[in-house]
Amino acid sequence: MxxxxxxxxxxxxxxxxxxxxxxxxxxxxxxxxxxxxxxxxxxxxxxxxxxxxxxxxxxxxxxxxxxxxxxxxxxxxxxxxxxxxxxxxxxxxxxxxxxxxxxxxxxxxxxxxxxxxxxxxxxxxxxxxxxxxxxxxxxxxxxxxxxxxxxxxxxxxxxxxxxxxxxxxxxxxxxxxxxxxxxxxxxxxxxxxxxxxxxxxxxxxxxxxxLVHPWLWFRTANVVEDAAEASPQRLSYYRTVHPGGYLHPWGAAERIGRAIDATNPDDLTYAEVECRRLARAELDRLRAKVPGFERAWLAGFAATLGITExxxxxxxxxxxxxxxxxxxxxxxxxxxxxxxxxxxxxxxxxxxxxxxxxxxxxxxxxxxxxxxxxxxxxxxxxxxxxxxxxxxxxxxxxxxxxxxxxxxxxxxxxxxxxxxxxxxxxxxxx
Ligand SMILES: Cc1cc2nc3c(=O)[nH]c(=O)nc-3n(C[C@H](O)[C@H](O)[C@H](O)COP(=O)(O)OP(=O)(O)OC[C@H]3O[C@@H](n4cnc5c(N)ncnc54)[C@H](O)[C@@H]3O)c2cc1C
The missing domain is CATH 3.50.50.60 (FAD/NAD(P)-binding domain)
Structure with missing residues (x-):
């Protein structure tokens, strides 16, 4: 090694x-x-x-x-x-x-x-x-x-x-x-x-x-469902078992700069910080642009990165x-x-x-x-x-x-x- x-x-x-x-x-x-x-x-x-x-x-x-x-x-x-x-x-x-x-x-x-x-x-x-x-x-x-x-x-x-x-x-x-x-x-x-x-x-x-591009799924709460469901973007987020709560399968290649080795702690550190920063920017975009999300709050980032492989x-x-x-x-x-x-x-x-x-x-x-x-x-x-x-x-x-x-x-x-x-x-x- x-x-x-x-x-x-x-x-x-x-x-x-x-x-x-x-x-x-x-x-x-x-x-x-x-x-x-x-x-x-x-x-x-x-x-x-x-x-x-x-x-x-x-x-x-x-x-x-x-x-x-x-x-x-x-x-x-x-x-x-x-x-x-x-x-x-x-x-x-x-x-x-x-x-x-x-x-x-x-x-x-x-x-x-x-x-x-x-x-x-x-x-x-x-x-x-x-x-x-x-x-x-x-x-x-x-x-x-x-x-x-x-x-x-x-x-x-x-x-x-x-x-x-x-x-x-x-x-x-x-x-x-x-x-x-x-x-x-x-x-x-x-x-x-x-x-x-x-x-x-x-x-x-x-x-x-x-090597994979990591994901960071997150959840939002306090979403106005009728408005969110009517939006053309509705298939980039999903209803959850809780009223007003949505699941955001955020991540993928186009968003984070490079693929990582998920068994390398330095790669993981880079990915954790970068994914959190970018996923929060996505939340801000939803609040600003997507009806129903104006008063949504972040119910939580996934505690671990989404590593497919x-x-x-x-x-x-x-x-x-x-x-x-x-x-x-x-x-x-x-x-x-x-x-x-x-x-x-x-x-x-x-x-x-x-x-x-x-x-x-x-x-x-x-x-x-x-x-x-x-x-x-x-x-x-x-x-x-x-x-x-x-x-x-x-x-x-x-x-x-x-x-x-x-x-x-x-x-x-x-x-x-x-x-x-x-x-x-x-x-x-x-
Ligand atoms: C972005 C993404 C989207 C996905 N979408 C879906 C989906 O929609 N539906 C679906 O069914 N599947 C989906 N998958 C796949 C699925 O989530 C995972 O592949 C599956 O949950 C893996 O289960 P597992 O038990 O094999 O491993 P893991 O869930 O990774 O569990 C491994 C466990 O081992 C522990 N562990 C690791 N190393 C050690 C160690 N050295 N000592 C002690 N403990 C250790 C970990 O903490 C963890 O709890 C998705 C995966 C990703 C990343």
Missing amino acids: EGGRGFIVEPERRVPVIAEADVLVVGGGAAGIAAAVAAARQGARTMLVERYGSLGGLATNGLIVLLLTLDDGRGRQVVAGLCQEMVDRLSARGACFAPPREEWGSPDPALVERYRRLGLVWGSGPHVVRYSAAYDPEEFRVEADGLVLEAGVDLRFHRWAVGVRREGQRITHVVFESKAGREAVACGVVVDATGDADVAVLAGEQVERE SRRLVGIHQLSREEMDLPFDDVVAVTGHWTKYGAVYEIPWRSLLARETENLAVAGRCISVDHRVHHATKEIPACFATGEAAGTGAAMALERGVPLAGVAVSALQARLGAAGAWLPGRVLGR
């Missing part, structure tokens, strides 16, 4: 082992929540470690409050399981808007327009109503805490994974840094749900990197664009495509597994896919689905005393199906 101004040598340290976990999930975004809950429900002693103080990752701290999408674009639900459970929990709190089942796949222009204004219709037409959902991120945080704790997960906030200890092909410990110093957790299987494949990199696995594992199988719509015998999760109708990816178990580390699985936006497939598999419902598969498979590997790659996939599929996940054929008949 580049030293710049040379190097220092740190003295050797003894790191206390503070706990043992059968399944250790690192990162508490959508994927990590699902992985931890799934593993714990399978009976594994599960720990979930998250560097911040709440769950959800981009789905809460990034203000990406749209589940795109749980369907295949033809009216058929293809993501269920824990993602559906979260939709149900949020709906019970009045904190989630989703089209009812009878409307999925409807080409009715009035319905399509209603859901487009909530940010639930994207891509080029002809459009139909998708099974997607808009939700409140604060309610998501609380429901996620409940989901995880009710499953018996040992939840640990405010710890950052910074190292691993390996023995042969296995990770024996993950090392975390916090205000308590360095601490190690002994583990049976690790699920890397950090979004950035941090654990995979620490374990020496190969990854692919992408950073590092992806190069796993046992790298799912490619050419494999869209192809069936896999070892499918463990399925996703539709938020901008395409009828496009479906079956995600094989091998795309969640590291090549060199037999007890490391990844879940969420850093799974082993190519850049174009990532466009679909990074979406929150897909992250729930891969998390659920990783957590279930991790628990089974330990139960049977086999490496992750040795898990009998038909048994894993049956467990996922029994738990409510949607899989083609194995569960519902192809």
Whole structure:
């Protein structure tokens, strides 16, 4: 690694082992929540470690409050399981808007327009109503805490994974840094749900990197809805679950000067400052120019930048664009495509597994896919689905005393199906 101004040598340290976990999930975004809950429900002693103080990752701290999408674009639900459970929990709190089942796949222009204004219709037409959902991120945080704790997960906030200890092909410990110093957790299987494949990199696995233009979504309040809805600019902002509140998916290439490496803290510092400055200028423009926003106030910037992509594992199988719509015998999760109708990816178990580390699985936006497939598999419902598969498979590997790659996939599929996940054929008949 580049030293710049040379190097220092740190003295050797003894790191206390503070706990043992059968399944250790690192990162508490959508994927990590699902992985931890799934593993714990399978009976594994599960720990979930998250560097911040709440769950959800981009789905809460990034203000990406749209589940795109749980369907295949033809009216058929293809993501269920824990993602559906979260939709149900949020709906019970009045904190989630989703089209009812009878409307999925409807080409009715009035319905399509209603859901487009909530940010639930994207891509080029002809459009139909998708099974997607808009939700409140604060309610998501609380429901996620409940989901995880009710499953018996040992939840640990405010710890950052910074190292691993390996023995042969296995990770024996993950090392975390916090205000308590360095601490190690002994583990049976690790699920890397950090979004950035941090654990995979620490374990020496190969990854692919992408530079991205960051986003900074923000919310406004006190907007006069009738005026805002009548404006020709109405599709640059979206209604939220709260009257008078709007979501602004601000960002993208034309606004910030350069793409960044989201694992480089100096790039992130530049992007944080620049995005906040420019996003506030956008707020000023809305107040000055767009009817309804005259007295709007900033209800909040996302607490973290919107990073679509950073590092992806190069796993046992790298799912490619050419494999869209192809069936896999070892499918463990399925996703539709938020901008395409009828496009479906079956995600094989091998795309969640590291090549060199037999007890490391990844879940969420850093799974082993190519850049174009990532466009679909990074979406929150897909992250729930891969998390659920990783957590279930991790628990089974330990139960049977086999490496992750040795898990009998038909048994894993049956467990996922029994738990409510949607899989083609194995569960519902192809
Ligand atoms: C601008 C933008 C728009 C998007 N739009 C949509 C959309 O409309 N609908 C949709 O469904 N999806 C959308 N997505 C995609 C989606 O939001 C994310 O890809 C998804 O939420 C990722 O979930 P994840 O759990 O894989 O990762 P993350 O949400 O990134 O979670 C990773 C978690 O790990 C923690 N962590 C990271 N490193 C460490 C470490 N070393 N130690 C401990 N903890 C760590 C983080 O704090 C975080 O909580 C969008 C993404 C972006 C950026």
